[in-house]
Structure formats: structure tokens, C-alpha cells
Amino acid sequence: MTSAQVLDVAILAAKESGSLLSDYFDNGVTMRHKGVVDLVSDADVNSERKIVEVIRNAFPGHSVLGEEENSETVESEDLWVIDPLDGTTNFAHRIPHFAVSIAYYRQGKAECGVVWNPIRKDLYVAERGQGATHNGVPMRIGTQTALSDILVATGFYYDRGAMMEATLDAIRDCFRQNIHGIRRFGTASLDLAQVASGSFGAYFEYVLSPWDFAAGRLLVEEAGGCVTACDGSELPMRKTSVLAANPTLHAAMLPIVSQHLRSWQIQT
Secondary structure (H helix, E strand, C coil), rough: CHHHHHHHHHHHHHHHHHHHHHHHHHHHCEEEECCCCCCCEEEHHHHHHHHHHHCCCCCCCCCEEEECCCCCCCCEEEEEEEEEEEEEHHHHHCCCCCEEEEEEEECCCEEEEEECCCCCEEEEEEECCCCCEEEEEEECCCCCCHHHHCEEEEEEECCHHHHHHHHHHHHHHHHHHHCCEEEEECEEEEHHHHHHCCCEEEEEEEECCHHHHHHHHHHHHCCCCCCECCCCCCCCCCEEEEEEECHHHHHHHHHHHHHHHHHCCCCC
């Protein structure tokens, strides 16, 4: 098994599941509630099944951690971490800003990541040590050094209590630094891709699951950026907070996001 073979399988799985999502997006699908505001549909489930089918055909001994039906141990030596439909709420409201996110981890380390928006035909790819690309063009993270020069992206997960209040407090502090603006697009993998491409100067979110960030964090790292939890610690393979930026802006954002993580005692 070579890194090129792994990447080929990741891209194939993303595009085949993306074709399913495009069909559902064009023809409609019934949404169901996993929680009060947490949606799921046959599109999510069947997309995940297609991804797993492609991976199992190529690597039958590998493990899969997915959002909908696959919850194999994160301690596996060969682990695929997949989000079959990142941005389900956008999808449900017919906003063409969603993605398939697939990452391969070898002995606990991200080796490749693929994020694919099948509607916009945007393909983001990262290989450890090989850089990151957008539709085949190399990406580099932005070079800004001041918060007053950037857009900041964020998200709210599904909690309407302490996590939302902490996020709003952090946003207020960001505006006090005269940032250009806040963007909340609802698709973590694409938010991280936009940090990697230099469009967003920073991205933070107080609660994300591994499948939300597994591929996107490698895009940022391979583009020259820094990705940690919002307290500055290394990202675990479990539900956690995420802060991504270039090293200088990461250092500038860290006191803001960590302060409100502590003050609201956000539990991940």
C-alpha cells in the first residue's frame, strides 16, 4: 500500500459519494431530526455507505470512524475518518455549500485528507509532507500578522446554551480587534479549507467531532498553518474545540478563544 494508492481511494470515495449527494440535492430528500436542530437524511447515510464500500474494496482490513453508522476504534493502526455530508443543514435548505470529508490516519497521524464539494466541483487535497492543493493548484495559508487584516470564520455546533454564548463572546472580542468580519458558513471542513487557501485568516469552533476536522486540519497544516484545540493543546481524536490560523494569528487568537472556553466551562 503506497500513499498514492491511499490518496486515489480517498478521492474516488469522495467523488462517488459526492455523485449520490448531487442526485439527492437535485431531486430532493426527506430530512429527519437526530436532535432539536441536528438533521440527518438518507443522503447522509447512503453517502457514508458508499464511502465505506470504496474503502473496504481497496483495504478490507482498515477501520472506519464515521458520523452515521461506523464507529470503529480510533486506536486502529489504519483508520479512515469520514464525514459523508458535512453541512447537512445547508444541504437541507438547498444551499450548495457542503462537502464530503475523508481522512486517512496511520498510527494516529493524519496521512492524507480530501474535502470535496460536489456542487461547486471544489477538490481540496493534502498529503503529509507533500503540501495541499485546491483543484490541483498548491495552497498556502495567508501571511497576515494582524487581526485587523483578516476575516474570522466560526461555527455554533447544535448547542444553544453555554457554547453559543461563549462563541458570541469570542466574536465580540474579535470585533474589538477590528477584524474585517465574521463568517459562519456551517461546514467545518470547508472553513478549514478556506483557512488553508488564505481566504479566512482564522477559524475557531468550540465543539467539533473528529469527522468534522480530520481532513481539514491536514489541509491547514500542509498549507503552513497551525491547528490546535482552543486551549492550545494538541487535537485529540474525539469531540473537541478547534482553532486554525497561521502561526502568528494563531498566537493572537488563542487568548480570545481560550478565555471564553474557560469562562463558560465548555465540555467536549
